[in-house]
Amino acid sequence: MASSGTRLRQAWSDSWPALALALAIVLAWELGARAAGNPNFPPLSRVFLALANNGPEIAMEIGHTLRRAAIAFSLAVLSMVPLGILIGRVRWLGDYAEPLIDLLRPLPPPAVVPVVMLFAGTGDGAKVFVMAYAAAFPILIHAIDGVRGLHPMVGTVSRACRLTRAERMWLVDLPAALPVMATGIRLAVAATLLVSVIAEMLLSTDGIGIYILRSQEHFRIADGFAGILALAAVGWFVNAAVQWLDRRLLAWHYATTGAASEAA
Secondary structure, eight states: OHHHHHHHHHHHHHHHHHHHHHHHHHHHHHHHHHHHOOTTSOOHHHHHHHHHHTHHHHHHHHHHHHHHHHHHHHHHHHHHHHHHHHHHHOHHHHHHHHHHHHHHTTSOGGGGHHHHHHHHTTSHHHHHHHHHHHHHHHHHHHHHHHHHTSOHHHHHHHHHTTOOHHHHIIIIIHHHHHHHHHHHHHHHHHHHHHHHHHHHHHHOSSSHHHHHHHHHHTTOHHHHHHHHHHHHHHHHHHHHHHHHHHHHHTHHHHHHHHHHHHHO
């Protein structure tokens, strides 16, 4: 019981600054909006009322967005992780591929929408492609860097064990570079959610992006803010879930780095 109480006090000590900041923002929004009296700046209480009234519709639209984002993110991970390991391990392939990666990486995902529309139309395939494009480069770059950053002894041990190139990439490179890849995967999650809203505004007939856009076009400002708040909450939850999964899957890495930092 004592240890549980200690943990609760520690959690409160760590979280109260963030809670105080959130409360200050809520009060500033509510009081500032009421003082301004601007119909384009509704009080937060009115936004929460719109969220309660439109909750089922917003939930359905977010469901469409998350479905596409999950498909796009899965495609990016399944394709970019092996490709990144291959480019990082095979030097001549990297010499050919990296100039193309450097050319495409700065290109904003919305800029590829017109090209995607020529080949894929405006259906789910086009939206998924744009989202996967946004998620691909953080994963690919971190996979390449993760493999190239491995200690040379890893390669020596692999050759001593007479592993084939495929076995080395699957059994050695992937687990050893996974902590670096995890950073790219977390960045890709955020990029996928961000671009999913943009892609829906440009291409979609459903999803939270088009819901926010339609609310703006019909001057339902509180409804639009309600969609934004719901999307922010979902983004926070997804990020927390990814961090939790990262801590569980890479517990061995964090235990090692934690021990090393304590020793230092």
